[in-house]
Amino acid sequence: DAKTTQPPSMDCAEGRAANLPCNHSTISGNEYVYWYRQIHSQGPQYIIHGLKNNETNEMASLIITEDRKSSTLILPHATLRDTAVYYCIVRVANGQNFVFGPGTRLSVLP
Amino acid sequence: GAVVSQHPSWVICKSGTSVKIECRSLDFQATTMFWYRQFPKQSLMLMATSNEGSKATYEQGVEKDKFLINHASLTLSTLTVTSAHPEDSSFYICSARDPLAGAYEQYFGPGTRLTVT
Numbered sequence: 001d002a003k004t005t006q007p008p009s010m011d012c013a014e015g016r017a018a019n020l021p022c023n024h025s026t027i028s029g030n031e032y033v034y035w036y037r038q039i040h041s042q043g044p045q046y047i048i049h050g051l052k053n054n055e056t057n058e059m060a061s062l063i064i065t066e067d068r069k070s071s072t073l074i075l076p077h078a079t080l081r082d083t084a085v086y087y088c089i090v091r092v093a094n095g096q097n098f099v100f101g102p103g104t105r106l107s108v109l110p
Numbered sequence: 111g112a113v114v115s116q117h118p119s120w121v122i123c124k125s126g127t128s129v130k131i132e133c134r135s136l137d138f139q140a141t142t143m144f145w146y147r148q149f150p151k152q153s154l155m156l157m158a159t160s161n162e163g164s165k166a167t168y169e170q171g172v173e174k175d176k177f178l179i180n181h182a183s184l185t186l187s188t189l190t191v192t193s194a195h196p197e198d199s200s201f202y203i204c205s206a207r208d209p210l211a212g213a214y215e216q217y218f219g220p221g222t223r224l225t226v227t
Contacts, residue, residue, distance in 0.1 A: 036218075043114075043203050043218040044154070087153075097144045098205070098216060100154040 004088045009105040012082075018075040020104050022088030025069040030092050033064060035073045037084040038103070044087065047073065078108045112138050114206045116219035123194055123226055131189045131222045133204030139184035140206035144216070145177075148201040160187050194226040 005023040012018040024033065032051050036044040048055055048062045050071070055062045061074040075082055087103040113136040123129050133143055142161050146154040158179050160166040166179035178190040187206075191198055205218040 038154075041201070041221070041223070043116075043205075043220045045218070096142070096159060097156045099156070100146075102153050 004090055004101055006086070006088055006101065006104045008102060009107070011107050011109055012075075012078045014080060014108050014110050015077055018078040018082065018106060018108070020073040020075075020086050020088075020106065021070065022073070023070045024088070024090045027068050027090050028092075031090045032093055033062065033068075033071050034089045034091060034098070035060070035062065035086065036089065036098070036100075037082075037086045039081075039084040044100075047086075078106075080108050080110065082106065083108045112136075112206075112208055112211070112217045114140075114204065114217045114219040116202075116204055116222050118222060119220060120223040121225070123224070125195055125226055126193055128190055128192045129194055129224060131191075131202055131204075131224070133187045133189070133206065133219055135185045135206040135208070135217070138206075138208040138210070140187075141184065141209050142207040143181055143187040144205045144207075145179060145187075145189050146203045146205070148203060148221075154203060157189075191224065194224070196226045199224055199226045 032049050034049040035047040038044045048060050050062045064071045085103040085105050089098050115134045117132045145157045147157050148154045156169050157172045158166045158168045160179045160181040162181045162184050168174045181187040201221050201223050203221045205216050207216050
C-alpha cells in the first residue's frame, strides 16, 4: 500500500472549515484514499473514501487532485467535537489491513 | 453503519496473569478480523490478522505464544494476552471486515485499555 504524508498538527477555529491535506504521490491506480479519525481513547471512525472523484457525505468532503497524488479532507464547519487525530490511508479496495501513519492532530479552538 | 463491539472496555490485571479481550461484529459476519495495539501518543500498529476457522497471521515482532488469537465464529474473535507484564499495557483495538460491503468494508471497535500492574 502507498505511503501518505500528513502534517503532524493543525489548529482550526470553531465554526470555520478545517482543511486537512494528505500527500500520496506513489498511489496506484487501483488504490482508494480513505480518511479515518480517532478521538481520544476511542477506536478509529470512518469518515469518507474516494478513488478519483471528489466525494461528500454528511461528515466531510474529500477533494482528490486530478493526478491523484494528493487529497484534502474538508470539515465544513468544525466543532469542538471534531478535535481528533485524522488519518489518511491509501489502500486497494479489497486489501487486508489498514496501515496507519502518525496522522494529523486537529485541534478545534473555541 | 456496521457495529463492532469489544469487551471489556478496560481491564486492570496483575503481572503474570492472562487477560482475554473479545471482539464481536454485531450485525454482519466478519470473515477477517484484525487486532491492533496502540501505545500512548503513537499510531495504531497491526498485531495480527485473524481469519475465521484458521490460524491467525502475526506481524513481525509479535509473539504468537503470548498473544493468542481465536476466531472460532464469523462474529467473534478473541485476543488473550498470556502472562501479562507492565509493558503489555496498551490500547487494543480490533476491526472486522465485512466481505459483502464496499470499499470501506472494515469497521473498528471502540478499543480495550489494558493496564498491567
